[in-house]
Amino acid sequence: MKEYRGIDLFSGAGGLSIGAEMAGITVKDAIEINKSAAQSYVRNHPNAIMRCEDIRKVDTGEYMAKDNPVFIIMGGPPCQGFSMANTMTRNMDNPNNSMFKEFVRFVKDIRPEWFLFENVWGLTNIDGGETETMIEAEFEKLGYKVKSTILWASDFGVPQNRNRYFMIGNKSGIEFEFPKPFDYKVTVGDALSDLPILSNGDSFAELPYSIPFDEASSYAQIMRAESKTSTQNFVSRNNELVIERYKHIKQGQNWSAIPAELMENYADKGRCHSNIYRRLCSDKPSVVISNYRKSMIIHPTQDRGLSVREAARIQSFPDNYVFEGPLSHIQQQIGNAVPPLLAKAVIEKILSYDKVD
Numbered sequence: 001m002k003e004y005r006g007i008d009l010f011s012g013a014g015g016l017s018i019g020a021e022m023a024g025i026t027v028k029d030a031i032e033i034n035k036s037a038a039q040s041y042v043r044n045h046p047n048a049i050m051r052c053e054d055i056r057k058v059d060t061g062e063y064m065a066k067d068n069p070v071f072i073i074m075g076g077p078p079c080q081g082f083s084m085a086n087t088m089t090r091n092m093d094n095p096n097n098s099m100f101k102e103f104v105r106f107v108k109d110i111r112p113e114w115f116l117f118e119n120v121w122g123l124t125n126i127d128g129g130e131t132e133t134m135i136e137a138e139f140e141k142l143g144y145k146v147k148s149t150i151l152w153a154s155d156f157g158v159p160q161n162r163n164r165y166f167m168i169g170n171k172s173g174i175e176f177e178f179p180k181p182f183d184y185k186v187t188v189g190d191a192l193s194d195l196p197i198l199s200n201g202d203s204f205a206e207l208p209y210s211i212p213f214d215e216a217s218s219y220a221q222i223m224r225a226e227s228k229t230s231t232q233n234f235v236s237r238n239n240e241l242v243i244e245r246y247k248h249i250k251q252g253q254n255w256s257a258i259p260a261e262l263m264e265n266y267a268d269k270g271r272c273h274s275n276i277y278r279r280l281c282s283d284k285p286s287v288v289i290s291n292y293r294k295s296m297i298i299h300p301t302q303d304r305g306l307s308v309r310e311a312a313r314i315q316s317f318p319d320n321y322v323f324e325g326p327l328s329h330i331q332q333q334i335g336n337a338v339p340p341l342l343a344k345a346v347i348e349k350i351l352s353y354d355k356v357d
């Protein structure tokens with residue numbers, strides 16, 4: 001059987017990679033500078049070679065095995081430099097764009113059949129779309145046919161309203177079409193109802209699920225797969241005042257439902273984002289799980305923040321995915337990830353073109 005060799009650049013803990021593997025890619029190599037994220041990656045992808053290093057120091061020559069060409073290079077470089085109000089810096093020589101240039105360097109040298117570049121949706125709005133056009137042009141210069149769009153994770157079986165910008169390119173001139181949304185949505189209730197009941201500050205490495213497999217939602221059954229217990233039931237400890245605030249917030253409400261007397265010492269209420277102190281709704285997909293501890297996202301029915309396993313479920317990481325590092329690093333790794341089921345849908349579509357040939 002043909003092996004579809006993949007490389008994951010800026011891999012984080014591996015959300016994109018695990019989705020790609022579910023679709024049928026064999027991810028052989030990954031590059032990630034952050035130690036905890038790289039450890040998580042290695043733990044869950046034992047057959048891949050991880051380079052825990054600054055990508056700028058990595059020689060692409062190491063990845064050019066002639067007997068096993070690379071099918072896909074994928075990754076989401078951090079791209080702060082794209083916000084360029086000043087026309088003087090609006091070009092690829094801006095040092096802030098160096099991470100994007102690294103991605104281009106890999107595609108240019110290795111010339112994979114396909115590439116998948118993902119990023120924040122805001123990239124399409126910068127400079128009235130000029131930045132996006134500039135990125136497309138970089139890949140077109142290399143001979144790739146490029147298509148890009150914004151996809152919503154909740155359209156692809158992920159219980160979360162999170163969007164992501166994808167640019168897909170191939171060097172065979174294929175007119176790629178993005179996958180169509182599924183005709184159903186998965187809710188927070190579907191995602192969490194079989195997980196253990198927890199309290200503020202709990203830290204249980206392993207607990208039984210709260211209901212048997214057969215009674216769990218179809219989504220929970222997919223996430224559980226072969227897992228017999230719920231692992232990494234770690235909840236950040238909030239102080240009593242914060243827990244008191246949580247008690248006043250109903251599903252779907254946010255910080256604005258907290259009585260004024262409980263917010264007196266809140267530093268800057270005027271600048272509260274609408275998803276600060278948001279209690280999730282059981283019957284809807286979740287709001288974005290970016291850094292769910294910092295934004296104080298609240299469990300739908302319990303007065304506490306989300307556990308690692310709950311946040312991982314909302315991102316569609318399977319239950320056997322284990323995260324490494326201190327709790328705050330784990331929370332960041334989960335929040336940074338491309339939801340695996342979204343990645344799976346996009347990459348299955350890419351593979352469908354190859355399988356027709």
Ligand SMILES: C[S@@+](CC[C@H](N)C(=O)[O-])C[C@H]1O[C@@H](n2cnc3c(N)ncnc32)[C@H](O)[C@@H]1O
Pocket residue numbers: 010011012013014015016017031032033034037053054055056075076077078099333336337338339
């Ligand atoms: C948005 S996260 C990637 C998430 C990942 N695609 C996933 O689905 O889990 C971007 C990653 O780029 C890594 N990174 C930033 N600068 C880097 C560099 N110079 N070399 C390698 N990795 C870098 C960060 O540590 C971070 O984990």
